[in-house]
Amino acid sequence: MNPNLIIDPSLRRHCRYGVIRTTTLERLGIPPRTAYRRCQPGGPWTYLLPGIVLLANTRPTARQRVEAGLLHCRGAGLLTGFEAARRYGLRNVPLSSEVHLLVPSDSQLRSPGFVVIERTTLLPGRRMVSGVPTAPPARAILDGARRIRELDPVMGLLIEARQSGLCTIAALSAELESGSQRGSALPRAVLKRLLTDLRSVPEARATGIWRSAGLPPPVHNPALHGPDGKYLARPDLWCDEVALAWEIDSYEHHYRHADYGDTLDRNTRYAGAGIVLVQTLPSRLKSAPAAVAAELRAAYEAARARPRPAVTIQHSNVS
Missing domain, CATH: 3.40.960.10 (VSR Endonuclease)
Incomplete structure (x- = not known):
């Protein structure tokens, strides 16, 4: 059997961006033990998350990490935070390999590896951004800002959101008031400061x-x-x-x-x-x-x- 199965059209039809579940591979005749063995150092594949592998021996791209996170959520996840902000076109976003996903409050999902699972009773409507189910801009940006503890990155992110036309200060303020209060003190102070029309x-x-x-x-x-x-x-x-x-x-x-x-x-x-x-x-x-x-x-x-x-x-x- 050819170990470099990424070239097999039967596998391409069952994966997205090279990311696939081991249960899917098992249905195609490749046992989980074999799949994980191929993810060992020097092997042709890459382990991403429990039960999810990349059919290539390369560093996963941001899109492949997002796909792995969505597979982990089994269709219930909504991309938010920094990766969502980048997909909305913002550049002044802190570097992070995390994939932050919103799921319903009754979900039992955990946060493995690079995936951050946030359970919420206020699950927003989804927007499809380049094929990825994504939280609306104000929610996504503030979900990222709530995880920052330094002034300059928060201010830079919120200023760019406003100046790009992606969000108004009013929309950000409304989202902050209605959303989670955890980690909201710094974004709240920055939004108050932005009302004085400081531009950078x-x-x-x-x-x-x-x-x-x-x-x-x-x-x-x-x-x-x-x-x-x-x-x-x-x-x-x-x-x-x-x-x-x-x-x-x-x-x-x-x-x-x-x-x-x-x-x-x-x-x-x-x-x-x-x-x-x-x-x-x-x-x-x-x-x-x-x-x-x-x-x-x-x-x-x-x-x-x-x-x-x-x-x-x-x-x-x-x-």
């Missing part, structure tokens, strides 16, 4: 540095207009007293090829309007906060030493 994790950290510099309270993301009423820009933080703008310019979000020209045009408008501009990389907010605070103070003094330009703001949010 670096910007949130920047607010603390601004305050440590002893500057007047900043305005977050105001729309600036020149004396002719034309729109100029929307800085991350703004000191209206002296017309000082601070931009947290990350390489990823501001210096991608498609955005580079827009950033240069923005800076030209700042200069033409007489606005003093400070630009800071997010990495320096964490590595050199004292130096950044000193730069802000110096820029503030320079701005205060010249006549304030005729710049107005709209839709301000002072903190």
Whole structure:
């Protein structure tokens, strides 16, 4: 018998993405003992979960791990958490090989290997995402966020969910109120903070540095207009007293090829309007906060030493 049975069409018809149950293999004439022997080191197959194997001697892909988790749940599982968030297109998701699945509260399933089984009385309606039964975006994102204990990853995940248009703050807040309260304290605090319209994790950290510099309270993301009423820009933080703008310019979000020209045009408008501009990389907010605070103070003094330009703001949010 050919040990590399993945090439056998009879097996391909009974597996998905190379993942198959040992009970299915047994019906096809391959006893469980033989299947598990082929999953030993050097063998042609890979053990994934109890009773579930991969018909290849390779590291399982994310899709193969998900398929194994769904087989483990026997059709009752709903993908949620980080893997679901990635399938919805989010990028700012903590790295994890876990497959987090929701099942009905009366289920007796356990959490083997890389699979996390969460029993819930609030099983949401399923959405099919690339053939995978998946929890709705707000539920999936918050199920992941509830498992994080650090501020920045939670804030990054929720900010991207909002800015991508996948979820509104209102939808996330409603889901948080109606769902499990376990691990909800940090996501709840982040959502409250997001209501102030902070646009990024670096910007949130920047607010603390601004305050440590002893500057007047900043305005977050105001729309600036020149004396002719034309729109100029929307800085991350703004000191209206002296017309000082601070931009947290990350390489990823501001210096991608498609955005580079827009950033240069923005800076030209700042200069033409007489606005003093400070630009800071997010990495320096964490590595050199004292130096950044000193730069802000110096820029503030320079701005205060010249006549304030005729710049107005709209839709301000002072903190």
